[in-house]
Amino acid sequence: MERKGDIEERIERGMSEALLSGRRKIINNTSSQLAIVGSNICPIQSLDYEIIENDLLKQDWRSRRKVEIYQYVVLKWTLALLIGLITGIVGFLNNIGVENISGLKVLLTxxxxxxxKYEEAFAMYVGCNMILAVGAAALCAYIAPAAAGSGIPEVKAYLxxxxxHSILAPSTLFVKIFGSILGVGAGFVVGKEGPMVHTGACIANLLGQGGSTKYGLTWKWLRYFKNDRDRRDLITCGAAAGVAAAFRAPVGGVLFALEEATSWWRSALLWRTFFTNAVVAVVLRALIQFCEEGGGQCGLFGKGGLIMFDVNSAKPxxxxxxxxxxxxxxxVIGGLMGSLYNYLIDKLLxxxxxxxxxxxxxxxxxxxxxxxxxxxxxxxxxxxSKCVPCPGECPAPPTANFHDCPPNHYNDLSSLFFTTNDDAIRNLFIDGxxxxxxxxxxxxFFVSIYLLGIVTYGVAIPSGLFIPVILAGASYGRLIGTMLAPYTVLDTGLFALLGAASFLGGTMRMxxxxxxxxLELTNNLLMLPLVMxxxxxxxSVADSFNKGVYDQxxxxxxxxxxxxxxxxxMRNxxxxxxxxxxxxxxxxxxKVGNIVHALKVTSHHGFPVIDEPPLTYAPQLCxxxxxxxxxxxxLKHKTLFTREKVMTTSTVTNKFKANDFAKPGLGRGIRVDDLDISKEEMEMFVDLHPITNTSPYTVVETMSLAKAALLFREVGLRHLLVVPKTPGRPPIVGILxxxxxxxxxxxxxxxxxxHQ
Amino acid sequence: MERKGDIEERIERGMSEALLSGRRKIINNTSSQLAIVGSNICPIQSLDYEIIENDLLKQDWRSRRKVEIYQYVVLKWTLALLIGLITGIVGFLNNIGVENISGLKVLLTxxxxxxxKYEEAFAMYVGCNMILAVGAAALCAYIAPAAAGSGIPEVKAYLxxxxxHSILAPSTLFVKIFGSILGVGAGFVVGKEGPMVHTGACIANLLGQGGSTKYGLTWKWLRYFKNDRDRRDLITCGAAAGVAAAFRAPVGGVLFALEEATSWWRSALLWRTFFTNAVVAVVLRALIQFCEEGGGQCGLFGKGGLIMFDVNSAKPxxxxxxxxxxxxxxxVIGGLMGSLYNYLIDKLLxxxxxxxxxxxxxxxxxxxxxxxxxxxxxxxxxxxSKCVPCPGECPAPPTANFHDCPPNHYNDLSSLFFTTNDDAIRNLFIDGxxxxxxxxxxxxFFVSIYLLGIVTYGVAIPSGLFIPVILAGASYGRLIGTMLAPYTVLDTGLFALLGAASFLGGTMRMxxxxxxxxLELTNNLLMLPLVMxxxxxxxSVADSFNKGVYDQxxxxxxxxxxxxxxxxxMRNxxxxxxxxxxxxxxxxxxKVGNIVHALKVTSHHGFPVIDEPPLTYAPQLCxxxxxxxxxxxxLKHKTLFTREKVMTTSTVTNKFKANDFAKPGLGRGIRVDDLDISKEEMEMFVDLHPITNTSPYTVVETMSLAKAALLFREVGLRHLLVVPKTPGRPPIVGILxxxxxxxxxxxxxxxxxxHQ
Incomplete structure (x- = not known):
C-alpha cells in the first residue's frame, strides 16, 4: 500500500511541479557531454535513427519515382561492393607493407x-624500429589523434x-592505414586487426557521406545516404570487411560485426555484410595469387602473407x-588471465x-x-636461451645462427621473438x-609478451589487441601442453590454439x-567442440570480474x-x-528572435513544438x-519569414528541397554563429510546421525508466518525448x-x- | 500544398469521426483470425513481449530478493543445458532409428x-516402405496434425x-520424433532437419512451461519462465539446437536461429544459444564415440552415422x-531452379x-x-542403368550386385537410389x-529427385526440406561438373557441393x-569464397521471382x-x-457485468482503461x-468486488500473488465460460487499477503506419494504443x-x- 502511495505521490508531485515550473525544471543534465577520444577532448553527438516524419520527408517520399528507388538499391549494393573491394585492397597492401618492412629490417640486421658485428646489428635493429615507431607516433600525434589505439571501441560506439568528432574522418583513415603499417613494422606487440576494422569503417563512411568536401571529393548523387540509418548500415559492412581483410576470415567478419560491433541488426544487413565479405575474400585470393604467380613482384611478401595459421594437421x-x-x-586460468589483462590495461591507460x-x-x-x-x-x-638441435630442417638464417648457434642447431626463443608476430603465432601453432x-x-616468451602487450596498448600508434592476446594465449597454451605432454594425447599445437581461444574469450568476451x-584461421573444424x-x-570466468576490454x-x-x-x-x-x-x-x-535565442543559450538538438490558441482549440503537442x-x-529560407503570426504551410513545401535538410557529413553542419539575421528579421515569425516531426515517439511520465530505455535502445532514438499522464497540463513534460x-x-x- | 491539405483534412476527419463516433468505428478487422496449421483450422493468438507494468509486477519486482535473481539466472542456464542435452540425445536416437530401420530394410531386400527372387524383393521393399509410411501418416493424421511438414515455418512464426494452437504441444513433439524416424526410414525423399528444429523448439517449450499439466509433468519452480519473453529465448535455443543436432553443425545452428528463425535477437541470446549448441556438439560426439567403441551396441548404426559429408579432400x-x-x-540456373521449386511446392501444397x-x-x-x-x-x-566397372574397390552388396551386375561391376544409379538419402549425398560429394x-x-537421378522432393512435401508426415534440396542440387552440380570436366580443373565433387549450395540458396534464401x-558438413574451409x-x-536470382520457401x-x-x-x-x-x-x-x-459482457461479445485480448470523473479531474487514459x-x-478474486464505485487499490495488492496472473501454458488459459458469477455479483464493481498496465506504448493517430509498424515490430508488441492528436477528445482512438x-x-x- 505504501508502494501504491509512492506512485501516486510521484504523479501528483510531477503534476504540481510541471504546473508550477517547480523543482524538476532545475534538474540539468551536465554529465559527459564531452568525451575524450584519443585523449583529445571533443564534443560528442548522438545519432538519430528515428524516421523524422515531417512534411518535407513525406513530400520526398511521395515524389520518389520507381527509378529513384531502383537507383537507391543499386547504389546500396554498389557501395557494399566498393567497400569490400577497397578494404580488401587496403588489407592486402597493409600486409605487403608490413612484410616488406619487417623483411628488410631482418635482412639488414x-x-x-x-x-x-653484434653491436652494430643491435644498433641497426633498434634504430630501424625507432624510426618506424616515431613515424607512426608522429602521424598519430600531429595529424589524427583519434587514430591511436584499436579503433574497435570507437566503431562500436558509433554503431x-x-x-x-573525427572518429571516421579521412585524416583518421590515412593515419590508421600508414600508422598501422609503420607500427606493426616497428616490431611492436600490436596487431593490425583492430586498425583494419576502423579502416573499413572509415572507408565505408567516406563512401557513404559522398566523399570528403574538405579534400574536394564528393559525389552529389549520394544524397540517399545522407541520413544516419543508411550510414550505419554502410559502416557495419565496413567493420565486417575490416575483420575479413585482416584475418582472411569472411564469415568470422560478419559474425564479429554482428556480435561485437553493432547494436542494431537486421536480416537484410546480414546479407549485405556477407556480400561485402565475399568480395573481400575474392579480392584477397586474387591478389595473393597474383603475387605468388608473379614471383618477386611483391618484394619480400612471400609465404608469410596474410595470416592463415593453417599449420596444424593433427587430428584432435x-x-x-x-x-x-x-x-x-x-x-579457467585463461579467463582469469584475460580479466587481469583487462584490469591492467585499464590502469595503464x-x-x-x-x-x-x-x-x-x-x-x-x-x-x-x-x-x-x-x-x-x-x-x-x-x-x-640455449641453442637446440633443429627438428629436421633448420629454420632460415636469423633464427638458425642467432648468437652463434653451431650448425644444425637453432635458438628457439629467437624463432618467437626475432620475427614478425604473425610468424611467431604460426610457430606456436605448429603441431608437436x-x-x-x-x-x-x-x-x-609468455611473460614478456603478456606484459609487453599491456604496456604497448595505449601509446599513440594504431594498435590492435587481437594479435598480442593470441600471442600470449598461444604461448600459455603451448606451455601447458608441453608440461602436460606426458599425460595427454592432445597435440601441443592444439593446446596453443585452445590457449589462444581462452585468452581471447577472457579479454574480448565474444x-x-x-x-x-x-576456425577460419586454423582451418581445423574438428576442434570446434573444444574451442567452444x-x-x-x-x-564466464572473466565476466565475473570485469567487463570486456572494448567496453572498458x-x-x-x-x-x-x-x-x-x-x-x-531503473525499474524503480x-x-x-x-x-x-x-x-x-x-x-x-x-518568433525568429526566440528561436535564435534558444539555439544560442542551449546545446539541445531537439525542441518540442507546441501549437497554442488561437491556432488550435487548446495547447497541443505538434x-x-x-x-x-x-x-x-x-540560414537559407529567410523568404519564409512573415510579419504576422500566421501559418504559411500551404505555400511552403514546394520551396524546400529535402536535400537542404539532409544530414551533412561529420563536422560540416551549420553553427549558430553562421546565422546572419538582422534586427528586423528577429522580430519576424517563421512557421515551423513543415520541418516539425509530427509523430515523435512519446512515453507517459509514469513509464518505468527501464521500459523507456528499452524503447529508446530498440528503436534507436535520439530524443524521446515524455508526456504528462493527466490532462490539463502543458502537453509535454520533457525530453529524454x-x-x-x-x-x-x-x-x-x-x-x-x-547502495541498494 | 495539396498534400499538406490531405494531412490536415485527415486530422480533421479523424477528429470529427472520433467525436461523433462516426464512420471509423464501423471498421472491423475480421481478417485471418484463423490460421490453417497442418490443415487444421484453429484460432491463433499473438504473443506479448511488452513489459506489463502494473502494480502487481512492480510489487513482484520489488519483492524479488537477490537469491531469487540468482535462482533465475541459474535456472536459465540449466534450461539451456537441458535443451542441448535432450535435443542432442533425441537427434542421436533419431539417427540410430533411421539407420537401423533402413539397414534392416536393405538387408531383407x-x-x-x-x-x-526379384519380385519378392520388390514386394518386400515396397511393403516395408508402405508400412513405415502408413505408421508415420497415421501418427500425423490422428494424434498431431500440426506435426506434418517441416515445422520451420511454424517455429519461425512463433518466434x-x-x-x-498445439504448434509446440507435447503430442506434436511425440509425433514429430517418431513420425520423422518412420518417414525417413520409409525411404521418402524427405530430411530430418526441419523436424529436428521443430523437435528442439518443442523440447524447449516443454521445459520452459514447466512440463505439461495434461500429462502430469510440471515443475512449480519454473514460474520465472511463465512469460512470453523468456519462453521466446528458450525456443530460440531449442531451434538452434535442432539444427546443430541434425547436421552436427553447432555454429551453423546458431546462425540458422539468428538468420532464419528469430525476429528479435539480443547479444546475450547469442551466447546462450552458443552454449546450448556446444552441449549438443559434446553430447553427439560422446554418443558416437560410445557407439563406435562399443562395437555392435547400436545395431546397424555404423559409419553412416550422423551426416558429415567429410568425403572430399580435393583442394579447390x-x-x-x-x-x-x-x-x-x-x-544463376541454381537460383532459377530453386525459385521454380518454391513455385511448384506452393501449387502442390x-x-x-x-x-x-x-x-x-x-x-x-x-x-x-x-x-x-x-x-x-x-x-x-x-x-x-548399365553396370559399370568399379572404381577401385566395389561398393557393398546391394549396389554392387543390383540386378545381376557381373563381378567387379556395379550399378551406379542404384548407389544413389537404393540407399539412404544421407549416403546418396555422400556419394555425390566424393571427389571425381x-x-x-x-x-x-x-x-x-536429378530429374526424379527434384520432382519426388516436390510431390513428397506436403503429405501428412514430418518432412524436412534440406535433404531433398541438397540431393537435387548436388546431383545437378555433379551433372554440370561432369559435363564441364574437359574444360575445368575444379573437381566434380566440389561441383556437387556448389550445386547443393546454389539450390539451397535458391529455395531457402539464407x-x-x-x-x-x-562448411561444417563438408569440413572444407577453402571452398568458402566459392560457396559464398x-x-x-x-x-539474388531467386529473390526476383518469389519468396523463400518457408515464408511461402x-x-x-x-x-x-x-x-x-x-x-x-504504409508510408502514405x-x-x-x-x-x-x-x-x-x-x-x-x-461494473462486473460490463466486463463480463465485453469479454463475451468480443474476442479482444486487451481493453483500454479510462479514468473518468469523479475519480479524476478529466477523462484520462489509465x-x-x-x-x-x-x-x-x-474467477479467483471475487472478494475484491465492492458494492460502491470506489478504488480499493491500497488494500488489494497484498491479496494477489503475481503467479496467479502469470501466463499459462498453451491452451490452458481460463475461458469466459469458466466464469461463474451470480446475478448479484454482476451488479457489483471491481477496481481494475492493480492489474492495469499503466504505461502501454502509445502512438499518435497521425503517425505514419510505416513508423508505427516499425515500433510494433522492434519492441515486440501485441497491442499498440493510438491516442488522439488534439486535446479535448476521448483519450484513446483505438488499438493496433x-x-x-x-x-x-x-x-x-x-x-x-x-494499383500504385
Missing part, C-alpha cells in the same frame, strides 16, 4: 650478425549511436582427463592518458621508450611432432565470432554507450524522475523540431536523451540507489 | 535379391509472435573460366490441402500413393578421381547460416507474420486510418488491461494489433493502394 584426439585439463588449465595529454612531444617520447624496450627484449632475451620448444623458452575466426567449450568457460576502453573514453539491458534500479524509477530541464519549447509559428533543421531554415539513461547521471540524481 | 583449384561457369551454371482436408483417411491414402511411387522409382529406375557417375545416371552449415559467391547469386508456406498457412520492413504504401497511411472498432473501454472501477488478467480477477498491419487487411480497406 642479419647481414651484420653474419659478420659477427550504438555516438558520433564523436582427446580423452576425458584431457578434457578436464583443458577446462581447468585453459578455460589511465596513467598513459596523463602523459599523452601533455602534448604530442610526450606522446612520441612515450612511443620511443616502449619501442626501445620492445627492441631490447626482442634482441636481448634470446641470449638467455614437428617442433618442440623448451619449457624455459615458453615461460620467458563467443561465436571468435570461434569462427579461429574453452571460449564459454573463459568468458569505451567507458574510459567517456562514450555514453546504451547497454541492451536496463540496470535493475519512472521517466518523469530523470527528465531534465529547463525545457525550451517553440510555438507552431515562432511535434519535435531538430536544431539542424532550424539552422537550415534560418541518451545521457538521461546513463548510470552516472541517474545515480547522481538518486545517490541512495547506489 | 538384399537377401531376397541374392536368391534371384515472430504468433502462437497457433580454379581458374577464371571455372569461376564464370560456376557463377553462370550453378549460381494448395492441391494437397484440398485432399488433406477431407479427413485422416485421405491423408493416409495420399501418403500411401507417394510411398508407392517413391518405392517404384527407387527400385525400378536403376534397371535403366575416386568415382565417376555416368551422365545418364545423373540426369535420371546466406551466412547455409554457408557455415555447408554461389549462394549470393542464386539467392507461412503465408499459405495464414500465419500473420510481421515483416521487418513496412510496405511502401497513418495509424488512425486502419484502427478498427468498435472500441470497448473500461472505467478504472468498472492504461491497458489484458483479457487473461481480467479472467483471473473475475498485428492484424491491422497485415497487407491483406490494409489493401482491403484501401483497395486503390493495390
Amino acid at each position: 642479419n647481414n651484420l650478425m653474419q659478420q659477427q 550504438n549511436g555516438i558520433d564523436a 584426439a582427446y580423452t576425458t582427463p584431457d578434457l578436464l585439463a583443458v577446462i581447468l588449465f585453459l578455460g 589511465r596513467t598513459y592518458s596523463i602523459i599523452n595529454e601533455k602534448g604530442p612531444i610526450f606522446k612520441i617520447l612515450l612511443v620511443m621508450i616502449i619501442s626501445f624496450l620492445t627492441s631490447c627484449i626482442r634482441f636481448g632475451l634470446p641470449l638467455l 611432432q614437428n617442433t618442440g620448444f623448451q619449457l624455459s623458452t615458453l615461460i620467458i 563467443t561465436v565470432s571468435l570461434c569462427v575466426i579461429l 567449450l574453452v571460449l564459454l568457460i573463459s568468458k 576502453i569505451m567507458r574510459l573514453k567517456g562514450l555514453p554507450y546504451m547497454e541492451a539491458h536496463a540496470e535493475p534500479y 524509477l519512472v521517466a518523469g524522475d530523470v527528465v531534465s530541464g529547463p525545457l525550451f519549447t517553440f510555438c507552431g509559428v515562432e 511535434g519535435l523540431v531538430l536544431r539542424s533543421h532550424l539552422l537550415v531554415l534560418l 536523451t541518451r545521457h538521461d539513461f546513463m548510470p552516472e547521471y541517474i545515480l547522481g540524481l538518486f545517490p541512495h540507489l547506489n | 538384399n537377401n531376397l535379391m541374392q536368391q534371384q 515472430n509472435g504468433i502462437d497457433a 583449384a580454379y581458374t577464371t573460366p571455372d569461376l564464370l561457369a560456376v557463377i553462370l551454371f550453378l549460381g 494448395r492441391t494437397y490441402s484440398i485432399i488433406n482436408e477431407k479427413g485422416p483417411i485421405f491423408k493416409i491414402l495420399l501418403v500411401m500413393i507417394i510411398s508407392f511411387l517413391t518405392s517404384c522409382i527407387r527400385f525400378g529406375l536403376p534397371l535403366l 578421381q575416386n568415382t565417376g557417375f555416368q551422365l545418364s545416371t545423373l540426369i535420371i 546466406t551466412v547460416s547455409l554457408c557455415v552449415i555447408l 559467391l554461389v549462394l549470393l547469386i542464386s539467392k 508456406i507461412m503465408r499459405l498457412k495464414g500465419l500473420p507474420y510481421m515483416e521487418a520492413h513496412a510496405e511502401p504504401y 497511411l497513418v495509424a488512425g486510418d486502419v484502427v478498427s472498432g468498435p472500441l470497448f473501454t473500461f472505467c478504472g472501477v468498472e 492504461g491497458l488491461v489484458l483479457r487473461s488478467h481480467l479472467l483471473v480477477l473475475l 494489433t498485428r492484424h491491422d498491419f497485415m497487407p491483406e487487411y490494409i489493401l482491403g480497406l484501401f483497395p486503390h493502394l493495390n
Whole structure:
C-alpha cells in the first residue's frame, strides 16, 4: 500500500511541479557531454535513427519515382561492393607493407650478425624500429589523434549511436592505414586487426557521406545516404570487411560485426555484410595469387602473407582427463588471465592518458621508450636461451645462427621473438611432432609478451589487441601442453590454439565470432567442440570480474554507450524522475528572435513544438523540431519569414528541397554563429510546421525508466518525448536523451540507489 | 500544398469521426483470425513481449530478493543445458532409428535379391516402405496434425509472435520424433532437419512451461519462465539446437536461429544459444564415440552415422573460366531452379490441402500413393542403368550386385537410389578421381529427385526440406561438373557441393547460416569464397521471382507474420486510418457485468482503461488491461468486488500473488465460460487499477503506419494504443494489433493502394 502511495505521490508531485515550473525544471543534465577520444577532448553527438516524419520527408517520399528507388538499391549494393573491394585492397597492401618492412629490417640486421658485428646489428635493429615507431607516433600525434589505439571501441560506439568528432574522418583513415603499417613494422606487440576494422569503417563512411568536401571529393548523387540509418548500415559492412581483410576470415567478419560491433541488426544487413565479405575474400585470393604467380613482384611478401595459421594437421584426439585439463588449465586460468589483462590495461591507460595529454612531444617520447624496450627484449632475451638441435630442417638464417648457434642447431626463443608476430603465432601453432620448444623458452616468451602487450596498448600508434592476446594465449597454451605432454594425447599445437581461444574469450568476451575466426584461421573444424567449450568457460570466468576490454576502453573514453539491458534500479524509477530541464519549447509559428535565442543559450538538438490558441482549440503537442533543421531554415529560407503570426504551410513545401535538410557529413553542419539575421528579421515569425516531426515517439511520465530505455535502445532514438499522464497540463513534460539513461547521471540524481 | 491539405483534412476527419463516433468505428478487422496449421483450422493468438507494468509486477519486482535473481539466472542456464542435452540425445536416437530401420530394410531386400527372387524383393521393399509410411501418416493424421511438414515455418512464426494452437504441444513433439524416424526410414525423399528444429523448439517449450499439466509433468519452480519473453529465448535455443543436432553443425545452428528463425535477437541470446549448441556438439560426439567403441551396441548404426559429408579432400583449384561457369551454371540456373521449386511446392501444397482436408483417411491414402511411387522409382529406375566397372574397390552388396551386375561391376544409379538419402549425398560429394557417375545416371537421378522432393512435401508426415534440396542440387552440380570436366580443373565433387549450395540458396534464401552449415558438413574451409559467391547469386536470382520457401508456406498457412520492413504504401497511411472498432473501454472501477459482457461479445485480448470523473479531474487514459488478467480477477478474486464505485487499490495488492496472473501454458488459459458469477455479483464493481498496465506504448493517430509498424515490430508488441492528436477528445482512438498491419487487411480497406 505504501508502494501504491509512492506512485501516486510521484504523479501528483510531477503534476504540481510541471504546473508550477517547480523543482524538476532545475534538474540539468551536465554529465559527459564531452568525451575524450584519443585523449583529445571533443564534443560528442548522438545519432538519430528515428524516421523524422515531417512534411518535407513525406513530400520526398511521395515524389520518389520507381527509378529513384531502383537507383537507391543499386547504389546500396554498389557501395557494399566498393567497400569490400577497397578494404580488401587496403588489407592486402597493409600486409605487403608490413612484410616488406619487417623483411628488410631482418635482412639488414642479419647481414651484420653474419659478420659477427653484434653491436652494430643491435644498433641497426633498434634504430630501424625507432624510426618506424616515431613515424607512426608522429602521424598519430600531429595529424589524427583519434587514430591511436584499436579503433574497435570507437566503431562500436558509433554503431550504438555516438558520433564523436573525427572518429571516421579521412585524416583518421590515412593515419590508421600508414600508422598501422609503420607500427606493426616497428616490431611492436600490436596487431593490425583492430586498425583494419576502423579502416573499413572509415572507408565505408567516406563512401557513404559522398566523399570528403574538405579534400574536394564528393559525389552529389549520394544524397540517399545522407541520413544516419543508411550510414550505419554502410559502416557495419565496413567493420565486417575490416575483420575479413585482416584475418582472411569472411564469415568470422560478419559474425564479429554482428556480435561485437553493432547494436542494431537486421536480416537484410546480414546479407549485405556477407556480400561485402565475399568480395573481400575474392579480392584477397586474387591478389595473393597474383603475387605468388608473379614471383618477386611483391618484394619480400612471400609465404608469410596474410595470416592463415593453417599449420596444424593433427587430428584432435582427446580423452576425458584431457578434457578436464583443458577446462581447468585453459578455460579457467585463461579467463582469469584475460580479466587481469583487462584490469591492467585499464590502469595503464589511465596513467598513459596523463602523459599523452601533455602534448604530442610526450606522446612520441612515450612511443620511443616502449619501442626501445620492445627492441631490447626482442634482441636481448634470446641470449638467455640455449641453442637446440633443429627438428629436421633448420629454420632460415636469423633464427638458425642467432648468437652463434653451431650448425644444425637453432635458438628457439629467437624463432618467437626475432620475427614478425604473425610468424611467431604460426610457430606456436605448429603441431608437436614437428617442433618442440623448451619449457624455459615458453615461460620467458609468455611473460614478456603478456606484459609487453599491456604496456604497448595505449601509446599513440594504431594498435590492435587481437594479435598480442593470441600471442600470449598461444604461448600459455603451448606451455601447458608441453608440461602436460606426458599425460595427454592432445597435440601441443592444439593446446596453443585452445590457449589462444581462452585468452581471447577472457579479454574480448565474444563467443561465436571468435570461434569462427579461429576456425577460419586454423582451418581445423574438428576442434570446434573444444574451442567452444574453452571460449564459454573463459568468458564466464572473466565476466565475473570485469567487463570486456572494448567496453572498458569505451567507458574510459567517456562514450555514453546504451547497454541492451536496463540496470535493475531503473525499474524503480519512472521517466518523469530523470527528465531534465529547463525545457525550451517553440510555438507552431515562432518568433525568429526566440528561436535564435534558444539555439544560442542551449546545446539541445531537439525542441518540442507546441501549437497554442488561437491556432488550435487548446495547447497541443505538434511535434519535435531538430536544431539542424532550424539552422537550415534560418540560414537559407529567410523568404519564409512573415510579419504576422500566421501559418504559411500551404505555400511552403514546394520551396524546400529535402536535400537542404539532409544530414551533412561529420563536422560540416551549420553553427549558430553562421546565422546572419538582422534586427528586423528577429522580430519576424517563421512557421515551423513543415520541418516539425509530427509523430515523435512519446512515453507517459509514469513509464518505468527501464521500459523507456528499452524503447529508446530498440528503436534507436535520439530524443524521446515524455508526456504528462493527466490532462490539463502543458502537453509535454520533457525530453529524454541518451545521457538521461546513463548510470552516472541517474545515480547522481538518486545517490541512495547506489547502495541498494 | 495539396498534400499538406490531405494531412490536415485527415486530422480533421479523424477528429470529427472520433467525436461523433462516426464512420471509423464501423471498421472491423475480421481478417485471418484463423490460421490453417497442418490443415487444421484453429484460432491463433499473438504473443506479448511488452513489459506489463502494473502494480502487481512492480510489487513482484520489488519483492524479488537477490537469491531469487540468482535462482533465475541459474535456472536459465540449466534450461539451456537441458535443451542441448535432450535435443542432442533425441537427434542421436533419431539417427540410430533411421539407420537401423533402413539397414534392416536393405538387408531383407538384399537377401531376397541374392536368391534371384526379384519380385519378392520388390514386394518386400515396397511393403516395408508402405508400412513405415502408413505408421508415420497415421501418427500425423490422428494424434498431431500440426506435426506434418517441416515445422520451420511454424517455429519461425512463433518466434515472430504468433502462437497457433498445439504448434509446440507435447503430442506434436511425440509425433514429430517418431513420425520423422518412420518417414525417413520409409525411404521418402524427405530430411530430418526441419523436424529436428521443430523437435528442439518443442523440447524447449516443454521445459520452459514447466512440463505439461495434461500429462502430469510440471515443475512449480519454473514460474520465472511463465512469460512470453523468456519462453521466446528458450525456443530460440531449442531451434538452434535442432539444427546443430541434425547436421552436427553447432555454429551453423546458431546462425540458422539468428538468420532464419528469430525476429528479435539480443547479444546475450547469442551466447546462450552458443552454449546450448556446444552441449549438443559434446553430447553427439560422446554418443558416437560410445557407439563406435562399443562395437555392435547400436545395431546397424555404423559409419553412416550422423551426416558429415567429410568425403572430399580435393583442394579447390580454379581458374577464371571455372569461376564464370560456376557463377553462370550453378549460381544463376541454381537460383532459377530453386525459385521454380518454391513455385511448384506452393501449387502442390494448395492441391494437397484440398485432399488433406477431407479427413485422416485421405491423408493416409495420399501418403500411401507417394510411398508407392517413391518405392517404384527407387527400385525400378536403376534397371535403366548399365553396370559399370568399379572404381577401385566395389561398393557393398546391394549396389554392387543390383540386378545381376557381373563381378567387379556395379550399378551406379542404384548407389544413389537404393540407399539412404544421407549416403546418396555422400556419394555425390566424393571427389571425381575416386568415382565417376555416368551422365545418364545423373540426369535420371536429378530429374526424379527434384520432382519426388516436390510431390513428397506436403503429405501428412514430418518432412524436412534440406535433404531433398541438397540431393537435387548436388546431383545437378555433379551433372554440370561432369559435363564441364574437359574444360575445368575444379573437381566434380566440389561441383556437387556448389550445386547443393546454389539450390539451397535458391529455395531457402539464407546466406551466412547455409554457408557455415555447408562448411561444417563438408569440413572444407577453402571452398568458402566459392560457396559464398554461389549462394549470393542464386539467392539474388531467386529473390526476383518469389519468396523463400518457408515464408511461402507461412503465408499459405495464414500465419500473420510481421515483416521487418513496412510496405511502401504504409508510408502514405497513418495509424488512425486502419484502427478498427468498435472500441470497448473500461472505467478504472468498472461494473462486473460490463466486463463480463465485453469479454463475451468480443474476442479482444486487451481493453483500454479510462479514468473518468469523479475519480479524476478529466477523462484520462489509465492504461491497458489484458483479457487473461481480467479472467483471473473475475474467477479467483471475487472478494475484491465492492458494492460502491470506489478504488480499493491500497488494500488489494497484498491479496494477489503475481503467479496467479502469470501466463499459462498453451491452451490452458481460463475461458469466459469458466466464469461463474451470480446475478448479484454482476451488479457489483471491481477496481481494475492493480492489474492495469499503466504505461502501454502509445502512438499518435497521425503517425505514419510505416513508423508505427516499425515500433510494433522492434519492441515486440501485441497491442499498440493510438491516442488522439488534439486535446479535448476521448483519450484513446483505438488499438493496433498485428492484424491491422497485415497487407491483406490494409489493401482491403484501401483497395486503390493495390494499383500504385
